[in-house]
Amino acid sequence: MSVARLExxxxxxxxxxxxxxxxxxATRACAGQPSLMxxxxxxDGERFRRATRExxxxxxxxxxxxxxxxxxxxxxxxxxxxxxxxxxxAYGASNRAFVEAxxxxxxxxxxxxxxxxxPAEVAIEFQLTGPYVIFVGGATATIEALAHAxxxxxxGECERALVLAVETFRECEDLHARTRWxxxxxxxxxxxxxxxxxxxxxxxxxxxxxxxTLARHARRRAGETLACEPLIAxxxxxxxxxxxxHVTGEWRGRRLGLEWTLPPRASSRMGAQx
Amino acid sequence: MGVDPVAIVAAGVxxxxxxxxxxxxxxxxxxxxxxxxxxxxxxxxxxVGRGGEIKNVPLAAGERPPACRATALLLAAARDxxxxxxxxxxxxxxxxxxxTALGGVERLEQALDDKDHRPRLVAGALYDSPGHxxxxxxxxxxxxxxxxxxxxxxxxxxxxxxDLLRADRADLVIAGGFDGLCxxxxxxxxxxxxxxxxxxxxxxxxxxxxxxxxxxxxxxxARDRDAQGPRLGRLLGHASTSDAAHIAAPHPDxxxxxxxxxxxxxxxxxxxxxxxxxxxxxxxxxxxxxxxxAALKTALGPRVGAIPVNSIKGALGHTMGxxxxxxxxxxxxxxxxxxxxxxxxYEEADPACDLDYVPRFARSVRTRVSVSTSLGFxxxxxxxxxxxxx
Numbered sequence: 001m002s003v004a005r006l007e008x009x010x011x012x013x014x015x016x017x018x019x020x021x022x023x024x025x026a027t028r029a030c031a032g033q034p035s036l037m038x039x040x041x042x043x044d045g046e047r048f049r050r051a052t053r054e055x056x057x058x059x060x061x062x063x064x065x066x067x068x069x070x071x072x073x074x075x076x077x078x079x080x081x082x083x084x085x086x087x088x089x090a091y092g093a094s095n096r097a098f099v100e101a102x103x104x105x106x107x108x109x110x111x112x113x114x115x116x117x118x119p120a121e122v123a124i125e126f127q128l129t130g131p132y133v134i135f136v137g138g139a140t141a142t143i144e145a146l147a148h149a150x151x152x153x154x155x156g157e158c159e160r161a162l163v164l165a166v167e168t169f170r171e172c173e174d175l176h177a178r179t180r181w182x183x184x185x186x187x188x189x190x191x192x193x194x195x196x197x198x199x200x201x202x203x204x205x206x207x208x209x210x211x212x213t214l215a216r217h218a219r220r221r222a223g224e225t226l227a228c229e230p231l232i233a234x235x236x237x238x239x240x241x242x243x244x245x246h247v248t249g250e251w252r253g254r255r256l257g258l259e260w261t262l263p264p265r266a267s268s269r270m271g272a273q274x
Numbered sequence: 275m276g277v278d279p280v281a282i283v284a285a286g287v288x289x290x291x292x293x294x295x296x297x298x299x300x301x302x303x304x305x306x307x308x309x310x311x312x313x314x315x316x317x318x319x320x321x322v323g324r325g326g327e328i329k330n331v332p333l334a335a336g337e338r339p340p341a342c343r344a345t346a347l348l349l350a351a352a353r354d355x356x357x358x359x360x361x362x363x364x365x366x367x368x369x370x371x372x373x374t375a376l377g378g379v380e381r382l383e384q385a386l387d388d389k390d391h392r393p394r395l396v397a398g399a400l401y402d403s404p405g406h407x408x409x410x411x412x413x414x415x416x417x418x419x420x421x422x423x424x425x426x427x428x429x430x431x432x433x434x435x436x437d438l439l440r441a442d443r444a445d446l447v448i449a450g451g452f453d454g455l456c457x458x459x460x461x462x463x464x465x466x467x468x469x470x471x472x473x474x475x476x477x478x479x480x481x482x483x484x485x486x487x488x489x490x491x492x493x494x495x496a497r498d499r500d501a502q503g504p505r506l507g508r509l510l511g512h513a514s515t516s517d518a519a520h521i522a523a524p525h526p527d528x529x530x531x532x533x534x535x536x537x538x539x540x541x542x543x544x545x546x547x548x549x550x551x552x553x554x555x556x557x558x559x560x561x562x563x564x565x566x567x568a569a570l571k572t573a574l575g576p577r578v579g580a581i582p583v584n585s586i587k588g589a590l591g592h593t594m595g596x597x598x599x600x601x602x603x604x605x606x607x608x609x610x611x612x613x614x615x616x617x618x619x620y621e622e623a624d625p626a627c628d629l630d631y632v633p634r635f636a637r638s639v640r641t642r643v644s645v646s647t648s649l650g651f652x653x654x655x656x657x658x659x660x661x662x663x664x
Contacts, residue, residue, distance in 0.1 A: 002441070079533060083516060088400065092382075095399075095458075099383050102461060103319065110462035111522035114375065115401060115422040116652025123518040123653055129530060131537075132516035132654065133430060136377065136401040136420040144419055151437055155277070157513075157537070175385060178393040205443065252406050254418065 002150035005199025010064025026223035093171035139249025188223035192231035208257030276543025281501035286355025290326035326487020326591030343454035373427025377401025424650025428598030433512030452490035476556035476585035487591025511542025517653030528569030556585020588618030605644035609662020
């Protein structure tokens with residue numbers, strides 16, 4: 001059992017920004033499209049000229065959670081913010097581009113093939129120099145990242161933790177079409193960021209014999225968002241005002257659960273922010 | 275006060291200088307050079323075609339080699355480990371945490387060329403596929419995690435594994451790092467002009483770049499109070515930090531590395547004065563070695579001049595995701611044997627790199643507390659504080 005408070009979750013997806021953009025039923029709303037893309041966010045600055053779309057989605061998700069909290073980038077800069085990044089597949093686009101651009105791809109492209117490219121751009125943009133971990137995997141990896149963020153907070157190694165997930169599919173849509181047994185449909189691109197702080201919330205990782213109501217709700221409304229799904233589920237839970245959030249995540253035949261008990265007063269306050 | 279230390283019970287490796295733990299150590303101490311011309315894939319169109327290639331990955335009797343090179347390396351290291359220690363816990367209480375820079379990316383190259391559109395190639399291209407294959411082979415049902423802090427991954431994996439044990443999420447964790455050499459990464463580093471045509475010379479005045487290598491390294495970890503019988507040593511502390519400076523180069527002052535070393539020491543509950551030995555990242559690139567030297571001075575203070583500092587990348591090449599775990603294991607073996615392996619390739623001092631880099635020959639030194647440092651693309655930094663057993 002770890003102690004941390006969930007302050008807010010910023011969500012963007014192929015449906016648009018925020019939970020309000022999600023349809024009631026993703027499968028029906030997708031109308032047979034195999035995947036739903038998020039356009040490259042238009043972010044200012046010469047520095048982003050070479051950044052990949054998935055990097056910009058990471059930056060945009062952090063901006064979304066900052067907006068929810070009513071905070072500025074200055075509030076999170078420095079060594080007291082931990083950044084934990086999760087993805088199952090977002091490196092696929094840059095990896096493929098590098099392979100297929102041979103032999104012309106080079107100095108500018110190769111560093112962006114690393115799974116660490118997305119959190120690197122986020123860390124540079126917001127000057128995050130605190131604890132830094134990059135998990136690769138689907139929804140179970142996000143649950144592990146949330147649990148690890150709580151451990152860092154509980155040990156006093158950071159004053160806040162951002163758990164960021166980004167998933168993109170469009171550039172590798174033909175490859176994903178070969179793995180229908182691994183990925184559900186429709187594939188919906190998403191980027192989500194949860195903001196954790198020290199507080200009275202209690203968080204516990206559990207076995208999960210079945211998908212939780214929140215996880216099913218997130219899947220039904222957003223579609224298959226892989227590592228983003230637990231964060232979308234948490235956002236939905238906050239919105240509902242519940243003081244006990246139970247999310248589950250599945251990946252590669254495993255399922256993990258996360259039970260998060262929030263202090264009642266804070267949960268209703270936070271619910272209003274989502 | 276630091277956190278609870280975690281026991282490192284045993285280790286297993288496969289490397290360019292030795293296909294198991296004993297051969298790896300013997301190779302380090304005797305100065306074996308594991309760098310050679312790459313034979314497994316085409317390199318004739320690259321500026322540099324040399325690296326730390328493992329010519330024969332050991333297999334179990336009757337075993338067919340896994341089609342994925344990275345998985346083959348990881349399973350070979352696991353076999354070596356399991357020959358030295360038993361997994362004496364319920365499957366649900368055994369975790370697997372591995373670090374990688376590349377995962378199964380070679381399978382992506384194959385998938386893109388695959389006219390039969392085999393799904394297995396695509397699934398294998400996901401970076402967590404080799405770790406998943408290891409967990410399946412072991413039959414473990416506890417936490418299964420892949421981390422990818424680039425070339426610091428093998429250190430981050432050990433730190434995360436220790437935290438899983440402290441949180442009672444598992445009773446045993448197999449943790450470590452791996453990466454295979456493939457055209458993808460050779461092309462990338464070749465394009466960056468990071469690869470040297472000369473000898474790899476960490477911290478040497480004439481250093482001109484790195485060579486890549488491949489390998490896998492795993493350790494069996496348990497809560498210190500639960501570990502019975504012989505052990506290699508203990509992980510006392512760990513920290514991973516971000517530079518927030520550049521996508522592919524370290525911060526000019528090494529601020530992230532300084533912060534990681536200080537964080538790991540605080541985590542361990544020890545001070546700079548307790549450190550007996552430093553295993554440096556030491557890639558042999560002009561920039562890394564200068565910045566790392568400056569960062570070690572800042573983090574460890576004036577006493578760093580009296581501490582032996584080595585890099586084993588002159589012998590192995592830069593084994594990417596495996597590097598930090600191999601270096602952590604080396605630290606523990608150095609304590610056990612009272613010997614610090616030399617920095618192969620280091621001969622001429624550089625005024626900007628003015629520490630004691632253990633030149634030419636292995637040195638008899640009693641070491642107990644070691645610091646191992648790692649850096650990677652994306653501004654990743656990690657430091658481990660290890661305690662060996664003399």
